[in-house]
Amino acid sequence: MNLITEEVKNFLGNSSMIRRMFEAGIELKKQYGAENVYDFSLGNPDLPPPPEVKTAMEEIAGKSGDMFAFGYMPNAGSVDCREALAKLLKKEQDLNCAKEDIIVTCGAAGGINAFFRAVLERGDEVICPSPYFVEYGFYAGNYGGTLKPVPTNEDFSLNIGNIEAAITPATRAIILNSPNNPTGKIYSKAELEAVAAVLKAARSKYGRMIYIIADEPYRFLNFDGVEIPSIAKIYDGTVVIGSFSKSLSLPGERVGYIAVSPQLENKAELLGALTLTNRILGFVNAPVVGQKLIESCWDCQVDLNIYRRRRDAMAKVLTDAGIEFIMPGGAFYFFPKSPTADERIFIDALLKERVLAVPGRGFGAPGYFRLAFCVSEKNITDSAESFKRAMAAI
Amino acid sequence: MNLITEEVKNFLGNSSMIRRMFEAGIELKKQYGAENVYDFSLGNPDLPPPPEVKTAMEEIAGKSGDMFAFGYMPNAGSVDCREALAKLLKKEQDLNCAKEDIIVTCGAAGGINAFFRAVLERGDEVICPSPYFVEYGFYAGNYGGTLKPVPTNEDFSLNIGNIEAAITPATRAIILNSPNNPTGKIYSKAELEAVAAVLKAARSKYGRMIYIIADEPYRFLNFDGVEIPSIAKIYDGTVVIGSFSKSLSLPGERVGYIAVSPQLENKAELLGALTLTNRILGFVNAPVVGQKLIESCWDCQVDLNIYRRRRDAMAKVLTDAGIEFIMPGGAFYFFPKSPTADERIFIDALLKERVLAVPGRGFGAPGYFRLAFCVSEKNITDSAESFKRAMAAI
Numbered sequence: 001m002n003l004i005t006e007e008v009k010n011f012l013g014n015s016s017m018i019r020r021m022f023e024a025g026i027e028l029k030k031q032y033g034a035e036n037v038y039d040f041s042l043g044n045p046d047l048p049p050p051p052e053v054k055t056a057m058e059e060i061a062g063k064s065g066d067m068f069a070f071g072y073m074p075n076a077g078s079v080d081c082r083e084a085l086a087k088l089l090k091k092e093q094d095l096n097c098a099k100e101d102i103i104v105t106c107g108a109a110g111g112i113n114a115f116f117r118a119v120l121e122r123g124d125e126v127i128c129p130s131p132y133f134v135e136y137g138f139y140a141g142n143y144g145g146t147l148k149p150v151p152t153n154e155d156f157s158l159n160i161g162n163i164e165a166a167i168t169p170a171t172r173a174i175i176l177n178s179p180n181n182p183t184g185k186i187y188s189k190a191e192l193e194a195v196a197a198v199l200k201a202a203r204s205k206y207g208r209m210i211y212i213i214a215d216e217p218y219r220f221l222n223f224d225g226v227e228i229p230s231i232a233k234i235y236d237g238t239v240v241i242g243s244f245s246k247s248l249s250l251p252g253e254r255v256g257y258i259a260v261s262p263q264l265e266n267k268a269e270l271l272g273a274l275t276l277t278n279r280i281l282g283f284v285n286a287p288v289v290g291q292k293l294i295e296s297c298w299d300c301q302v303d304l305n306i307y308r309r310r311r312d313a314m315a316k317v318l319t320d321a322g323i324e325f326i327m328p329g330g331a332f333y334f335f336p337k338s339p340t341a342d343e344r345i346f347i348d349a350l351l352k353e354r355v356l357a358v359p360g361r362g363f364g365a366p367g368y369f370r371l372a373f374c375v376s377e378k379n380i381t382d383s384a385e386s387f388k389r390a391m392a393a394i
Numbered sequence: 395m396n397l398i399t400e401e402v403k404n405f406l407g408n409s410s411m412i413r414r415m416f417e418a419g420i421e422l423k424k425q426y427g428a429e430n431v432y433d434f435s436l437g438n439p440d441l442p443p444p445p446e447v448k449t450a451m452e453e454i455a456g457k458s459g460d461m462f463a464f465g466y467m468p469n470a471g472s473v474d475c476r477e478a479l480a481k482l483l484k485k486e487q488d489l490n491c492a493k494e495d496i497i498v499t500c501g502a503a504g505g506i507n508a509f510f511r512a513v514l515e516r517g518d519e520v521i522c523p524s525p526y527f528v529e530y531g532f533y534a535g536n537y538g539g540t541l542k543p544v545p546t547n548e549d550f551s552l553n554i555g556n557i558e559a560a561i562t563p564a565t566r567a568i569i570l571n572s573p574n575n576p577t578g579k580i581y582s583k584a585e586l587e588a589v590a591a592v593l594k595a596a597r598s599k600y601g602r603m604i605y606i607i608a609d610e611p612y613r614f615l616n617f618d619g620v621e622i623p624s625i626a627k628i629y630d631g632t633v634v635i636g637s638f639s640k641s642l643s644l645p646g647e648r649v650g651y652i653a654v655s656p657q658l659e660n661k662a663e664l665l666g667a668l669t670l671t672n673r674i675l676g677f678v679n680a681p682v683v684g685q686k687l688i689e690s691c692w693d694c695q696v697d698l699n700i701y702r703r704r705r706d707a708m709a710k711v712l713t714d715a716g717i718e719f720i721m722p723g724g725a726f727y728f729f730p731k732s733p734t735a736d737e738r739i740f741i742d743a744l745l746k747e748r749v750l751a752v753p754g755r756g757f758g759a760p761g762y763f764r765l766a767f768c769v770s771e772k773n774i775t776d777s778a779e780s781f782k783r784a785m786a787a788i
Contacts, residue, residue, distance in 0.1 A: 001603045003660055004512050004667040011674075012666050044466050054459040061451035067442045070644040106500060106648070109676035117536065118398050138674035142511065144538075209395045250464040252682030254500070266397055272406050273398040280405075280532035282503035287681035288646030 011138070021347075025356050032354060038383035040371035041356040043181065043332065045249045047302040053248055056296035060289060073285035076275040077104025077257075081291040084298040085257050089240070091299070092219060093230035101260050101267065103274045104286040104294075108217050108243035108256040110278075112139050115239055115258055117281055118273035119211065120145040124172040126213075129158055131335060131365035133181050145172070149364045155326055156185040156335070160194045167202045173211040174199070176231060179218040182363045182370040183335045184328020186222065189229040196235040209237055217243040217256070218331040220301050223308045226329060236263040239270075244294060246332075247301040255290030307332055310373040313380045321387035334371040335360070340394055343369050349394045353386035405532070415741075419750050426748060432777035434765035435750040437575065437726065439643045441696040447642055450690035454683060467679035470669045471498025471651075475685040478692040479651050483634070485693070486613060487624035495654050495661065497668045498680040498688075502611045502637035502650040504672075506533050506569075509633055509652060511675055512667035513605065514539040518566040520607075523552055525729060525759035527575050539566070543758045549720055550579040550729070554588045561596045567605040568593070570625060573612040576757045576764040577729045578722020580616065583623040590629040603631055611637035611650070612725040614695050617702045620723060630657040633664075638688060640726075641695040649684030701726055704767040707774045715781035728765040729754070734788055737763050743787045747780035 004012075021041055028037045063069055076082065082099035089095040089102075105111035120126075122144030128136055130149035137147040148171075150162040163174065174195070178187040199210045214231040219242070222228055232238040240259040245251035258274055260267045278285070285291075314334055318325050325336035338346045343359050347369060350357055360368030373380060398406075415435055422431045457463055470476065476493035483489040483496075499505035514520075516538030522530055524543035531541040542565075544556040557568065568589070572581040593604045608625040613636070616622055626632040634653040639645035652668055654661045672679075679685075708728055712719050719730035732740045737753050741763060744751055754762030767774060 001597070001601065003603055003658075003664045005515050008512050008667045008670065009663075011670055012663075044462070046461055048459055048461045049463060051459060053464075054455065057455035057458040058452075061448065061455035064451040065442055065445060065448040067440055068438070069443060070447075070642075070647045071440075072438050072645045106676060106681075107678060109678050111676070113676035118402050121399050135674065139676065142675060143536075203395070207395065209397055248464075249462075251466045252679060253464045254678060254681050264397075269403075269406075270397045273402045276402065276405055280529065281536060281675065282500060282505070282507035282533065283677075284501060284503050284648060285646060287500075287648050287684065289683040290681065 021356060021358065024351060028354055035379070036354060038355045038379060038386060039375060040373065041358050042374060043372045044374055045246050045251060045302070046374045047249050047306060049249045050297070050300045050302055052297045052300040053250070053293060056293050059296070060292050070288050073288055073291060075279040075285055077102070077286055078291050078295070080295045084295050085259065088298045089259055093228070093233070095230050095232050095240070095259070095262070097259050097262055100271065101262055103258045103271065103278060104291055105256045105258055105278060106283040106286050107245065107254040108215060108241045109135065109139070110254065110283050110286070111241045111256050111258040112136070112213065112215065113142060113281060114274050114278045114283065115213065116140055116143050116145060117277040118270065120172055123170055125168060125170045126172060127163060127166050127174040129163070129176070131182055131360065131363040131368065132175070133177060134362060134364070136175055156180065156183040158187055158191045158195060160191070160198060163195060164198045167198070167210070169206050169208070171202065171210055173213055175213045175215055177215040178228065179221055179328070179330025181218065181331055182333045183326065184331045184333050185326070186226055186228055186329040189227065189234070192229055192231055192234050199235065199237070212238045213241060214238050215241045217246055220247045221304065221307060221330045221332060223311055224329055228330070232259070232261040236261050236265070248293070248297055249302055250290065250293065253287055253290040253293070255286050255294055307373070310377050310380055313377050314371065314373050317380060317384045317387055320384060321391050323387065323391065332373050334373070335368050336371070338367055338369055339391060341367055343367055346390065346394055349390040350386070352393070353390045355383055355386045355390065415750060415752065418745060422748055429773070430748060432749045432773060432780060433769060434767065435752050436768060437766045438768055439640050439645060439696070440768045441643050441700060443643045444691070444694045444696055446691045446694040447644070447687060450687050453690070454686050464682050467682055467685060469673040469679055471496070471680055472685050472689070474689045478689050479653065482692045483653055487627070489624050489626050489634070489653070489656070491653050491656055495656055495665065497652045497665065497672060498685055499650050499652055499672060500677040500680050501639060501645070501648040502609060502635045503529065503533070504648065504677050504680070505635045505650050505652040506530070506607065506609065507536060507675060508668050508672045508677065509607065510534055510537045510539060511671040512664065514566055517564055519562060519564045520566060521557060521560050521568040523557070523570070525550070525576055525754065525757040525762065527571060528756060528758070530569055550574065550577040552581055552585045552589060554585070554592060557589060558592045561592070561604070563600050563602070565596065565604055567607055569607045569609055571609040572622065573615055573722070573724025575612065575725055576727045577720065578725045578727050580620055580622055580723040583621065583628070586623055586625055586628050593629065593631070606632045607635060608632050609635045611635070611640055614641045615698065615701060615724045615726060617705055618723055622724070626653070626655040630655050630659070642687070642691055643696055644684065644687065647681055647684040647687070649680050649688055701767070704771050704774055707771050708765065708767050711774060711778045711781055714778060715785050717781065717785065726767050728767070729762050730765070732761050732763055733785060735761060737761055740784065740788055743784040744780070746787070747784045749777055749780045749784065
């Protein structure tokens with residue numbers, strides 16, 4: 001007797017590759033000790049939260065015996081939290097959002113789900129430059145949508161022609177994740193303006209809103225001080241998705257947001273819909289402790305320099321091993337080219353040297369692999385010989 | 395240009411009634427002072443969390459500067475939290491769940507959504523005894539399912555004939571919420587065994603699993619010490635949905651669970667699916683602070699006696715006013731009969747006397763109204779004359 005849907009059954013069958021990697025990692029760490037395993041497979045921020053988070057937590061704890069200390073919040077989030085987020089958007093990208101333009105969500109993932117539930121009709125398509133974060137496909141699929149990956153250029157910049165060619169009457173949105181997971185790419189103003197022009201033309205042609213989802217959980221991880229343009233200022237149909245998982249090392253508490261471009265006509269309708277879908281998907285409200293932490297700590301962040309030094313150390317390790325890569329400008333990933341056409345062969349060679357990486361096909365890009373530098377600089381430096389030996393072995 | 399789907403647009407149009415009540419309440423409180431308004435419209439637990447919660451919060455806060463203090467948790471929840479939940483299920487309903495049979499979720503609402511995402515094919519039907527919590531309809535609808543309300547008996551007990559008649563080849567589940575929102579009804583073992591027999595026959599006939607969703611966030615609110623049977627022990631296709639929103643007054647932190655009946659054949663497949671859907675719906679993991687609170691406080695609860703005294707006070711107020719009602723055995727609601735056929739007329743009369751109640755049609759039962767006793771006993775007692783005047787006025 002079928003306990004689950006056919007669709008979910010297929011999903012379960014396909015997730016075995018990542019699970020195998022995860023289990024191999026546990027096994028290796030048990031055998032060789034965690035410090036002798038170079039686990040670049042997980043994007044789980046390993047820096048402790050900034051000290052302000054502890055101070056804020058102690059304050060929250062002090063009031064946690066009060067009536068309504070953990071009471072329901074408005075579905076759109078607390079007024080104080082939404083006001084803090086408006087200040088953050090102003091500071092980070094000079095965006096003039098009112099608190100009413102912002103919904104506090106259960107992380108960025110919860111925000112994207114609430115958005116898709118509000119705007120996707122069955123059969124709608126969501127364009128996504130590839131390589132890409134595979135979860136996007138699940139998020140669109142939850143509501144009958146389909147993700148349509150379109151290849152980027154060799155340097156992972158946006159290929160405007162590919163995007164234009166992918167648009168159909170069913171296109172509802174494009175996801176732009178910058179700085180990008182898995183490539184670390186930051187999109188330039190010129191690229192974004194070109195995308196906006198293409199979308200505006202398509203909107204007129206098809207008489208339908210086409211959104212940009214500006215998924216920006218890595219915005220603060222900008223190593224070279226280049227401009228990360230505000231997409232919401234370039235294109236009125238933009239929703240900004242943000243999160244504190246990386247900037248405050250809070251991924252497990254699940255707090256993020258959706259901000260609607262203040263230029264969007266009739267935005268109140270979309271905001272009303274997002275408040276409703278945030279409720280009916282069962283999030284109800286973003287976790288109250290997370291919201292209170294953001295109220296106090298929205299302007300804090302972990303030390304960017306630590307991640308920058310790790311990036312530079314990883315670049316040296318890869319260069320010394322003769323591995324080809326595009327230097328990531330942001331986020332905490334490298335997405336190098338595999339020296340073997342089938343990257344799983346090289347992944348296996350790395351595994352033999354106690355290095356854990358994720359195959360590029362997990363991001364829609366066979367022939368590449370992803371390394372997350374959420375590990376200590378020493379661990380990165382120590383991995384140098386392992387990379388060299390893996391290169392020699394294949 | 396359509397910013398949102400037609401379906402969501404319709405939802406927004408229909409939510410105006412509850413919003414009107416909410417806004418009227420704010421206005422009345424501003425005008426007369428909160429203590430002179432009798433707001434029985436909201437199920438927001440007003441008891442402070444038990445003292446153990448504060449102690450646990452202080453401990454969590456003390457460690458909140460550590461690496462991974464707020465790190466990602468496993469999608470199914472922390473091992474410690476799942477073990478605590480297994481102990482709770484054993485203690486509360488003598489159910490022998492292993493920790494592997496339990497998924498920690500973003501509240502009960504998140505749990506039901508994860509379950510529906512895993513099991514509902516488009517067009518599937520979910521039976522629900524009526525009156526019922528309207529959010530269930532949204533939860534099923536999110537994944538292409540339809541809620542099929544079936545009337546209960548006059549005393550709100552289950553009408554087995556109605557349930558049997560509602561079953562079709564498309565039936566996938568029935569939701570049993572006991573103690574019930576909005577009626578306070580607790581279903582007896584005999585009723586539940588009769589439902590189980592009907593479902594087992596239908597399963598054989600249609601060759602398809604039909605689940606019982608035992609939605610039990612009010613289980614500890616049992617005023618008269620009657621048995622609240624363990625549905626998971628009566629019927630193998632049961633998933634228990636639980637929450638700490640009421641027992642620990644934690645509704646805003648969003649932590650609950652799904653437990654699969656240990657008797658279910660091939661349960662690992664369902665549990666794998668729930669772990670996946672909990673991830674891809676964007677919950678990722680139940681909020682980490684909430685999980686840690688449950689690890690410490692699963693065996694604590696707010697003082698039941700306070701709610702019991704309120705129930706008794708409310709029963710006296712209604713009796714003295716000549717309003718007909720079934721005495722609730724659990725939860726924190728009364729669902730009295732309106733003295734007017736259209737209950738909105740009486741709701742308006744109550745509003746004039748500064749009493750806020752919710753129309754029964756919001757629960758699929760016109761001619762009734764709901765009163766939530768999440769307010770002080772004094773506030774309940776003070777409302778007596780208002781109820782009498784409203785009765786005299788209609």
